[in-house]
Amino acid sequence: MELIHADANHVMLGTLERYELDLAFGSDENDFECTMVISDHCCRTGEYLAMQDVVAGHVKYTEYGGRIDGVCVDTGKETVTYSGRTWQGILSKKIVCPDDG
Numbered sequence: 001m002e003l004i005h006a007d008a009n010h011v012m013l014g015t016l017e018r019y020e021l022d023l024a025f026g027s028d029e030n031d032f033e034c035t036m037v038i039s040d041h042c043c044r045t046g047e048y049l050a051m052q053d054v055v056a057g058h059v060k061y062t063e064y065g066g067r068i069d070g071v072c073v074d075t076g077k078e079t080v081t082y083s084g085r086t087w088q089g090i091l092s093k094k095i096v097c098p099d100d101g
Helices: 087-091
Strands: 002-006 012-016 020-024 031-037 048-055 058-074 079-086
Touching (some): 079 087
Antiparallel strands (some): 058 079
């Protein structure tokens, strides 16, 4: 599986190669943190990270990913951490209603 980086319009900008990803799911979490070295810094607030998998030659997006709500640089550790809401975290703040009929 690859972790892709997409802009605010969901247009793929590239893949992340070296990172640590922590995703949390549940009634009181639904967030993530992705940490990498500063020299690999490429994301901004409002952009997206998403895991994709290739199954039988078809690209499939997984449930792992979300919207970047914060960027924190630690110059002492020379890392940057992207944090935000997972897809479940985004949906937990929405009311989904089917069309009439």
